[in-house]
Amino acid sequence: MENENLSRQYAIRTVGLTKVYGKQITAVDNLNLSVTKGEIFSLLGPNGAGKTTTIKMLCCLTSPSSGRAAILGRDTVKDSASVKKLINLSPQETAVANHLSVSENLVLMGRVYGLDKQSAEMRATKLIKLMDLGERAKDPVRKLSGGMMRRTSIAMALISNPQVLFLDEPTQGLDPKSRKALWAIIQRLKGHKTILLTTHYLEEADFLADRLAIIDRGRLVAIGTSSELKQKLGGIQSMTLRTENLTREVYEKLKSAYPSISLSRQELVIKARKLVFDDVANILRSGGVRITWVSMHEPTLDDVYLDIIKRGSRDENA
Amino acid sequence: MKMLSLAGRNLKEIYRDPLTTSLGLGLPALLIFLFTSIGSNVPADLFTVDMLTPAVIVFSFSFVIMFSATLLVRDRHSAFLSRLLAAPLRSSDFIFAYVLPFIPFAILQILVCLIIGIFIGLSLTGAVLLSLLVMVPVALTCIGLGMILGSLFTENQVAGVGSVMIVIISLFSGAWMDLKMIGGVFRAVGYALPFAHAIDAARAIINGAAFADINSELIWVTTYMVISIIAGILAFRWKTRP
Numbered sequence: 001m002e003n004e005n006l007s008r009q010y011a012i013r014t015v016g017l018t019k020v021y022g023k024q025i026t027a028v029d030n031l032n033l034s035v036t037k038g039e040i041f042s043l044l045g046p047n048g049a050g051k052t053t054t055i056k057m058l059c060c061l062t063s064p065s066s067g068r069a070a071i072l073g074r075d076t077v078k079d080s081a082s083v084k085k086l087i088n089l090s091p092q093e094t095a096v097a098n099h100l101s102v103s104e105n106l107v108l109m110g111r112v113y114g115l116d117k118q119s120a121e122m123r124a125t126k127l128i129k130l131m132d133l134g135e136r137a138k139d140p141v142r143k144l145s146g147g148m149m150r151r152t153s154i155a156m157a158l159i160s161n162p163q164v165l166f167l168d169e170p171t172q173g174l175d176p177k178s179r180k181a182l183w184a185i186i187q188r189l190k191g192h193k194t195i196l197l198t199t200h201y202l203e204e205a206d207f208l209a210d211r212l213a214i215i216d217r218g219r220l221v222a223i224g225t226s227s228e229l230k231q232k233l234g235g236i237q238s239m240t241l242r243t244e245n246l247t248r249e250v251y252e253k254l255k256s257a258y259p260s261i262s263l264s265r266q267e268l269v270i271k272a273r274k275l276v277f278d279d280v281a282n283i284l285r286s287g288g289v290r291i292t293w294v295s296m297h298e299p300t301l302d303d304v305y306l307d308i309i310k311r312g313s314r315d316e317n318a
Numbered sequence: 319m320k321m322l323s324l325a326g327r328n329l330k331e332i333y334r335d336p337l338t339t340s341l342g343l344g345l346p347a348l349l350i351f352l353f354t355s356i357g358s359n360v361p362a363d364l365f366t367v368d369m370l371t372p373a374v375i376v377f378s379f380s381f382v383i384m385f386s387a388t389l390l391v392r393d394r395h396s397a398f399l400s401r402l403l404a405a406p407l408r409s410s411d412f413i414f415a416y417v418l419p420f421i422p423f424a425i426l427q428i429l430v431c432l433i434i435g436i437f438i439g440l441s442l443t444g445a446v447l448l449s450l451l452v453m454v455p456v457a458l459t460c461i462g463l464g465m466i467l468g469s470l471f472t473e474n475q476v477a478g479v480g481s482v483m484i485v486i487i488s489l490f491s492g493a494w495m496d497l498k499m500i501g502g503v504f505r506a507v508g509y510a511l512p513f514a515h516a517i518d519a520a521r522a523i524i525n526g527a528a529f530a531d532i533n534s535e536l537i538w539v540t541t542y543m544v545i546s547i548i549a550g551i552l553a554f555r556w557k558t559r560p
Contacts, residue, residue, distance in 0.1 A: 095397040111323035
C-alpha cells in the first residue's frame with residue numbers, strides 16, 4: 001500500500017490515510033478515498049468524525065501519521081509546495097481579514113496565490129458579482145452579516161481558480177435562505193472544479209454531491225451516490241395506513257409478515273426494507289379491513305445516515 | 319510580492335484598529351506631556367525632555383509586543399492563518415509579513431515622540447537622530463517577543479503575558495526611575511535586559527557621547543534583537559508545522 005502509485009487521473013486519492021493525536025486519539029483511521037476530477041464529493045459525519053482532520057491532511061496543514069494522500073497525483077507530504085498551488089480551502093470558521101473590505105480580502109488572496117494586481121482585481125470583481133456582494137464590496141468584512149462573511153470566505157477560496165476546492169462546512173450557521181443561495185453557487189461550479197465538501201447537513205450532501213462518504217469515529221463506513229446508499233444500505237421504507245374494521249387476527253397476520261409494525265387508533269405504521277402496497281393491502285382486505293388513507297415514505301439520506309451511525313454505535317458497544 | 323501583499327494586509331490591520339493607533343501613538347505622546355509637566359514641578363533630571371524622550375520611545379515599544387502578538391494569535395484562532403498556510407507561501411513570507419509592518423509602526427512611534435519632544439523643548443541635533451538608531455534593535459526585539467507570544471499563547475494568555483511584559487519594561491528599563499540609584503535586584507535585572515541599555519545609550523548620545531562610547535550597550539541590544547527574532551521565527555515555525 002505504501003508503494004502504490006497515486007494516479008493523476010484522480011483529483012484526490014488517499015490510501016490508508018490515518019491521523020493519530022498523541023497515543024490514543026485516532027481522528028482518521030485507514031481512510032481510502034478516490035475522487036474523480038470535476039466531481040462534487042461530500043464527506044458526511046457527526047461532530048468529531050474526522051472530516052476536518054481529513055481536509056487538513058489533504059490541504060497539507062497537518063501530516064498523516066501513516067498512509068498517503070495525493071492531489072492530482074502529487075503527494076501532500078513530499079510535494080506539498082506543488083499541491084498548494086492546485087488547491088484552495090474555505091475553512092470551517094469564517095477566515096477573513098476583519099479590517100479589510102470584501103474586495104481587499106479577495107485581492108489579497110489573489111496576490112498570495114501569485115496573481116498580479118490587475119488580474120486579482122478583475123477576478124475579485126467577477127467573484128463579488130457571483131457572490132452577490134456588490135453592495136458591500138467596500139465595507140470592512142467585520143461589519144457584514146454571517147452569510148455575507150461566509151460568501152466572502154468562499155469567494156476567497158475561488159479567486160485562485162483552484163483545480164481542487166475544499167469547503168469545510170460551508171453553510172454552517174447560515175439561515176435557510178443563505179444556505180440555498182450558497183448551494184446554487186456551489187452547483188454552478190460542478191464539472192469545472194473538483195470539490196470536496198464536508199457537512200453534517202444531510203440534505204446539503206444529498207442535493208450537491210455526486211457521491212458521498214459517511215465517516216464515523218475516523219472510519220469510512222459507507223461510500224457511493226445518494227441513491228446507491230439508500231438502496232444498498234437500507235434505508236427503511238415506511239408505510240402509514242388508516243384503516244376501518246382492523247381485527248387482532250389481521251394485525252397478527254401483518255405482524256408475522258412485517259415484524260416492525262405499530263398500531264395506534266386504527267393507524268398502522270409498517271417499516272421494512274422493501275414494502276409493496278399491494279402485498280399489505282391484500283392481507284388487510286382478505287381480513288375484511290378497509291383502507292381509508294395511505295402514505296408511503298421512501299428512505300431519505302437521513303434514514304440511511306442515522307441507521308449507519310446507530311449501527312456503528314451498537315458495534316462499538318458490543 | 320506575496321510577502322509584501324501579506325505584509326500590506328497586516329499593516330492595514332494595525333492602522334485600521336483605533337485601539338492600536340491610539341495606544342501605540344497617542345499614549346506615548348500623552349506620557350511625554352505628563353511626565354515633563356511633573357518634571358517642571360519636581361526637580362528630577364529623569365523627567366527632563368532630553369531624558370524622557372528616549373525613555374518613552376522604549377516604553378512605547380512594549381505595546382508593539384502586544385500588538386504583534388495579538389495580530390498573530392487572532393489569525394491563528396480565526397483560521398485565517400490556516401487559510402494562509404494552505405496557500406503557496408514560504409515560511410520566510412510569513413515571517414517577514416508579520417515582522418515588517420511593525421517597523422514603520424515603530425518608526426512612527428519614534429517620530430511622534432520626537433515631534434512632541436521638540437514641541438516641548440528637545441533640540442533636534444544630529445545626536446538625537448543618532449540615538450534613535452539605537453532604538454531600532456529594541457523595536458525589533460519587541461517584535462520578536464510579540465511573535466513568540468503570538469505563536470505560543472492563546473488570545474487570553476497573550477493579554478495577560480503581554481501586560482506582564484509591559485510592567486517589566488516599565489519597572490526595569492530605567493525609564494521612570496534611575497536603576498543605578500536603586501541598585502540591588504532592580505539594577506541587576508534591569509541591566510540583564512536590553513531596555514535599560516537602549517535608554518542609557520540614547521541618553522548618552524543626546525548628552526554628547528560618541529557612538530563608540532556606547533558599544534557595550536549596542537552589543538546588548540543587538541544580541542537580544544537577534545535572539546528574540548530567531549526565537550520568534552522558531553516559535554512560529556514550530557507552532558505552524560504540519
